[in-house]
Every structure is written in structure tokens, then in C-alpha cells.
Amino acid sequence: MxxxxxxxxxxxxxxxxxxxxxxxxxxxxxxxxxxxxxxxxxxxxxxxxxxxxxxxxxxxxxxxxxxxxxxxxxxxxxxxxxAVHLQRVLRDRAILKAHANGATRNELARAHGVSDRIISQVIASHRRKVPA
Known part of the structure; x- marks a missing residue:
């Protein structure tokens, strides 16, 4: 994918x-x-x-x-x-979209070749940017 x-x-x-x-x-x-x-x-x-x-x-x-x-x-x-910054933005968008569709942090970490901590950071960063 x-x-x-x-x-x-x-x-x-x-x-x-x-x-x-x-x-x-x-x-x-x-x-x-x-x-x-x-x-x-x-x-x-x-x-x-x-x-x-x-x-x-x-x-x-x-x-x-x-x-x-x-x-x-x-x-x-x-x-x-x-274009590392662009690639990171695209990766983070893909993570957020998959997470919103029910993917777990562990599934996302394996799919994107990063640690589950990175996945948690991406999700937390997005939550801080989007007002509740």
C-alpha cells in the first residue's frame, strides 16, 4: 500500500x-x-x-x-x-486516516516501519492541533 x-x-x-x-x-x-x-x-x-x-x-x-x-x-x-518533510507529512496523514478507520497503534507501527511511540506522538500532535 x-x-x-x-x-x-x-x-x-x-x-x-x-x-x-x-x-x-x-x-x-x-x-x-x-x-x-x-x-x-x-x-x-x-x-x-x-x-x-x-x-x-x-x-x-x-x-x-x-x-x-x-x-x-x-x-x-x-x-x-x-523531501523528507513532505514524506513525513504524507506518512502522518496516512497514519491519522488509518487510525480514524480503526487501525491500532501496533498495526500502524508495523505498516509504517516506525515504533508505536512515534504513532502515539503523531496522534497526540494531531489532537493538540484540532480543538475539541
């Missing part, structure tokens, strides 16, 4: 993107930018001159977005940041 399946992406997430990825979100859809970060984050992506439906890039972000990306940045090398 990917984070994109469990959490809706919205324009508010743009604030958590590094500037280079904000610029990229003007070329390809936000969900494709997030998929690019999740797949290539922390590496340099060397773009081909053309893209096929079976290419790694097309499989990672979708063929239409891959075509748009290659059309704009053809043959360039792009540093794709890890």
Missing part, C-alpha cells in the same frame, strides 16, 4: 516541497511529483531523449507525466531531493 493510495494529495502539500520540486509541479501533476520523489528521491535522474510506456520513469510516475517531464527537461540530469 503506497502513501498515495491512502492519502489524498492537495495543493497544501506544495509548501512542503523543495523549490525545485515546486517548479516541477508546474510541469507535471503533484501526484507524479510525489511519485518521482518516492521512487528517485536522493538520486540524480538522467532523463532520456524519449520515453516509452515500459520505461522505469513511466512506470514510476505514469506515461503522460513522463512524457511531459521529458518534453520539458529532455537529456538533462535532475537531482531529485528526498
Amino acid at each position: 503506497s502513501l498515495m493510495e491512502t492519502v489524498e494529495l492537495d495543493a497544501e502539500l506544495i509548501q512542503y516541497l523543495p523549490q525545485s520540486m515546486r517548479d516541477m509541479a508546474e510541469v507535471i501533476p503533484l501526484d507524479a511529483v510525489v511519485a518521482l520523489i518516492r521512487h528517485y528521491g536522493g538520486t540524480t535522474l538522467y532523463l532520456p531523449t524519449t520515453v516509452t510506456e515500459t520505461s522505469d520513469l513511466a512506470k514510476a510516475i505514469g506515461f503522460p507525466a513522463a512524457c511531459q517531464l521529458v518534453g520539458r527537461y529532455r537529456t538533462e540530469s535532475l537531482h531529485i531531493p528526498r
Whole structure:
């Protein structure tokens, strides 16, 4: 289960993107930018001159977005940041959504590869932000 399946992406997430990825979100859809970060984050992506439906890039972000990306940045090398803050926000949203749907702290900890204390902190932090 990917984070994109469990959490809706919205324009508010743009604030958590590094500037280079904000610029990229003007070329390809936000969900494709997030998929690019999740797949290539922390590496340099060397773009081909053309893209096929079976290419790694097309499989990672979708063929239409891959075509748009290659059309704009053809043959360039792009540093794709890890965008840790964005990834944490997406993880926390997924945790909160699953918790609201009845998942236990232990289930969430195993699913997200974190401790149950982290899960408790995410839930408590959300409760402090949302007035009762």
C-alpha cells in the first residue's frame, strides 16, 4: 500500500516541497511529483531523449507525466531531493486516516516501519492541533 493510495494529495502539500520540486509541479501533476520523489528521491535522474510506456520513469510516475517531464527537461540530469518533510507529512496523514478507520497503534507501527511511540506522538500532535 503506497502513501498515495491512502492519502489524498492537495495543493497544501506544495509548501512542503523543495523549490525545485515546486517548479516541477508546474510541469507535471503533484501526484507524479510525489511519485518521482518516492521512487528517485536522493538520486540524480538522467532523463532520456524519449520515453516509452515500459520505461522505469513511466512506470514510476505514469506515461503522460513522463512524457511531459521529458518534453520539458529532455537529456538533462535532475537531482531529485528526498523531501523528507513532505514524506513525513504524507506518512502522518496516512497514519491519522488509518487510525480514524480503526487501525491500532501496533498495526500502524508495523505498516509504517516506525515504533508505536512515534504513532502515539503523531496522534497526540494531531489532537493538540484540532480543538475539541
